[in-house]
Amino acid sequence: MVLPQPSSIPHLNQLHQHPHHQLPPGPSSGLPPGLPPSSMLSYQQQQHLLRRGTAPMAQMNSHSIWENSMGFGPVSITLGMVTHMEDSPLMSIINEVGLPARPPQGRSDEGRDLSERVPPPRSSSPVIGSPPVRAVPIGTPPTQPMSHALNHQIHHPTAVHVRAPIQHRYPPPFPERLSPNTLLNIANSPLCRGPFPPGVGPVLSQIQRAQLLNSQMAGFPRGGPAPPLLPGGGFRPFFGGPPPPLAHRMAHAEPGSGPWQDGRGPAQQGPHSNLMSQKEKEWVTKIQMMQLQSTDPYLDDYYYQNYYEKMEKRQERERDSSKKEHTTKLITPQVAKVEHTYRPVAGSLGKLTVSSVNNPRKMIDAVVTSRTDDEEKREKQVWNKRRQILYTVEKMYSLLLEVQDFEKRFVQAPEEDREALLEQHKSRTLQLCNTLREKEWDDRVSDEQCVMIMSVRKGKRLISRLLPFLPSPQAAAVVMAISRNLPALAKKDKQDQVLCWLVEPVAAVIQSLCSSALTDLLQELQGSEGQLASVLHNKFGVTLLYLILSEGERMQSSDANCQLMDDNRWTELVFSVTRELLSVPPSSLSPPLFTPPNLLSPLLALRGPTEAGAAPGQATLLL
Amino acid sequence: MNYVPGTASLIDDIDKKHLVLLRDGRTLIGYLRSIDQFANLVFHQTVERIHVGKKFGDIPRGIFIVRGENVVLLGEIDMDKPSDTVLQQVSIEEILEEQRLQQQSKQETEKVKMLALKDRGLSIPKADNLDEY
Secondary structure (H helix, E strand, O other): OOOOOOOEEEEEEEEOOOOOOHOOOOOOOOOOOOOHHHHHOOOHHHHHHHHHHHHHHHOOOHHHHHHOOOHHHHHHHHHHHHHHHOOOOOOOOHHHHHOOOOOOOOHHHOOOOOOOOOOOOOOOOOOOOOHHHHHOOOOOOOOOOOOOOOOOOHHHOOOOOOOOOOOOOOOOOOOOOHHHHHHHHHHHHHHHOOOOOOOOOOOOOOHHHHHHHHHHHHHHHHHOOOOOOOOOOOOOOOOOOOOOOOOHHHHHHHHOOOOOOOOOOHHOOHHHHHHHHHHHHHHHHHHHHHHHOOOOHHHHHHHHHHHHHHHHHHHHHHOOOOOOOOOOOOOOOOOOOOOOOOOOOOOOOOOOOOOOOOOOOOOOOOOOOOOOOOOOOOHHHHHHHHHHHHHHHHHHHHHHHHHHHHHHHHHHHHHHHHHHHHHHHHHHHHHHHHHHOOOOOOOEOOHHHHHHHHHHHHHHHHHHHHHHHHOHHHHHHHHHHHOHHHHHHHHOOOOOHHHHHHHHHHHHHHOOOHHHHOOOOHHHHHOOOOOOHHHHHHHHHHHHHHHHHHHHHHHHHOOOOOOHHHHOHHHHHHHHHHHHHHOOOHOOOOOOOOOHHHHHHHHHHHOOOOOOHHHHHHHHOOO | OOOOOOOOOOOOHOEEEEEEEEHHHEEEEEEEEEEEOOOOOOEEEEEEEEEOOOOEEEEEEEEEEEEEEEEEEEEEEOOOOOOOOOOOEOOHHHHHHHHHHHHHHHHHHHHHHHHHHHHHOOOOOOOOOOOOO
16 A cells, blocks of 8 residues: 655655555555565665665565565655655755655555556656756766757756666666566556556556557657656656566566567567657657758758759649648758858958968969960860860859759848849849850850850750750740751760750740741751751651641641741741651651650651652641 | 658667678677667667578577667568578577588688789788778
C-alpha cells in the first residue's frame, strides 16, 4: 500500500505501483520484513535508491526485496532516508518547491488504479528543471525533461544538482533471476504511468502500445509541445519500454537462447526497446537540422531547392488539385544574412586596403599584356577565336543565369527592392540581346555571331536556354539564322549531337510566328540547292521541317483569314519540300524527334508510295 | 516516420535488426538501439558473423558501441524475408578454424607472390585496410 509520504522524489513513484495481487494485506508502516533497514545500506546504495531504486536493489542480492516490496521498499527507505538526511539538498528543494500532488489514498483500496500517476522524469533531479548549461558539455544528449522541444535550457531556473557522481543513464540489462511475479511488476509498472482515463487496465495490448508510441512520435512534426501522453519527459520506464507479453519476456530471460529467433518481438517491444526517448530523438534531429541552417539556401543548396520546385510544379500539373499529395519538403530555418561588404569611407581615394591576418596587404592589380609572335600567330588566332567564343558564351551564361533567377529573387525581395530588381532584369536581358548582335549599331541579330556561338556545344545549350527569354523578333531572327545555316551547324554538331536540345525552344518560337515569317522560315530552310537534302539527313533538320509544316497546317485549319495562302509562296515551298521528301529514299531520311500529329497521316503516306502521281495528291492533302 | 522530410535519418531504424559492415571488415548483426549526431551506433544482442566460403558462424558479442566513422555500410534486416539457404551455419570453433585456414592460405599465396616478385626485382607495396596508420 502506498504510504502517505511525500513523494517528492519523483522517480520513486515508479516503484509505488504494482499490481493488485502483489499487495500484502493490510497497511504497513515502517519497513517490510524482507527489507534490510535503511541504515544498513551504504551511502552509495542509498543514493542509488534515490535515483534508480530498483536497480541497485537487485544487485544487493535481495531477492526478497524484489518479490515482496517493489513498491514498499523505496518508500520505506524514503522514510529512513528522510530522517537520515535532513540537511540534504533534496530536503532543501522539497522545502523550496513543495511537493507535487499526491493521489488520494482511498484509491488504493479499490482496484490498483494507478493510471493517473504522472510519469517521472528520467533522471534524478527533481521536477524543477534541467541543470544549468555549464554543467553539461555540448555533445551530451538531454537527460532532463524538456518542456519545449528545443529550448530546454532557456526557460528553467538554475536547479540544484541532486545527482551522484555516477550516473546510470541506462538501466542494467534484464536481470536474470526474476520470478514471474516480479516480471509482471516490471511489466505493469511503466504502463501504469500513462495518463489514461481511470479504468484502463494496467496491461496494454499490442495495438495500444503501438498507438502510444505513434502518438509520441507524432508530436514532433507539429512543432507543438510534447503530446499530452508525455507530460514531463520521455516515456521512460525502468526497463525502457512497454514490455511484451509475459511469455515472451520469459523466453528472453535466459541468455542462452538465440537472440532473434522469434522475429520482430525483441526488437520493437523488447525489454530493451525505446532506449532512446522521444526527447533524445528530437535532440539528434535538432542537431542535424542545425547543420542544415544556411543564410542563402539558393546558394548553398541550389540543386535541392530547384529539384523540389520542379517536382512541385510537375505534381501540380499531373495531379488535380483534389488530390493533395505533396511530397514533404525539408524546410530549413534560414539564418539572417550578415552584411560583410566593407563600404569605403567617403573622401577616400581608390581601393582601400583592408589588411587582415590572411591578407596582410592588397597586391597591385596585375595587368595581362599579350604578345604574339609572327610564327605562331595563325595558330594562336584559331585558338584565340575559340577561346573568345567560349568567353562570350561564359559571359552570356552569367547574364542568363541572373535572368533565369530573376523571378525567384523578385518574389523574395522586399517591396522597395523590387523596382531596382526589375530594372536590373531589363538591363540584363538587353545585354544578352546585344551580345548576339555583331556590330554595336546594327539592330539585327548577327548570323555570324549566332553561328559562332553555336559552334560550341555549350553555346548550343546556351541558345536553347536563352530563346525563351528573348523578345520575339529577336527570337525569330535567331531561329532564322539557325535554319539558314543548318547544314554548317549540322556538320559541326556531328561530334556533339546536341542540336536536338534546341527543338523545344525553337518549337515554342515557331508557334508564335506569323504566317509571313513562317513562310520565310521555310524558305530559309530550303535555302540554296541541295540544302534541303542535307537538312533531311539530319534529325534536327527533319524535326524542324515537320514543325514548320505542322504549324502551317495548324494555321490554315484554325485561322480562317490566314494569309498563308495569299501569295503562292507557301504552296510552292511545300511542293518543293514534298518533291524533295519523295526523292530522298526513306532509308536515308533521318527519323525526327517527334512527328506533329496533324502531319502524321499525309507524311506517312508520303513515305510509302513513291509514284509521282501520289505527289500532287499528297500536296493537296497538305493544303 | 521521418522527422526531417526529404532527408535520410537513422531515427527510423531504431529498435530494428541491422547488419553493419565495419571498416576493419567485421560484420555485426544486432538491434540498433541508439544513435547520435555522428552516427555512432549502439547495438544490442550483437552477433559477429564470420563468413568463410559457404559457411558462416555467429559469435555473440552482447552490446556493441560502434564509432560512426568506422561504419562502411548499415542496412536493416528484413525479418519477413526467408533467410538465405545457401549458407550453412556452423559452430564458432569451426568457423574460426576455417577463418584461420583461409588467412593462412592467403598468407602463403602472398608469400609466394612476393618471392616471385623479389626474384624479378619488383616490389608491390601491400595495400593496407587500415588506411590511416
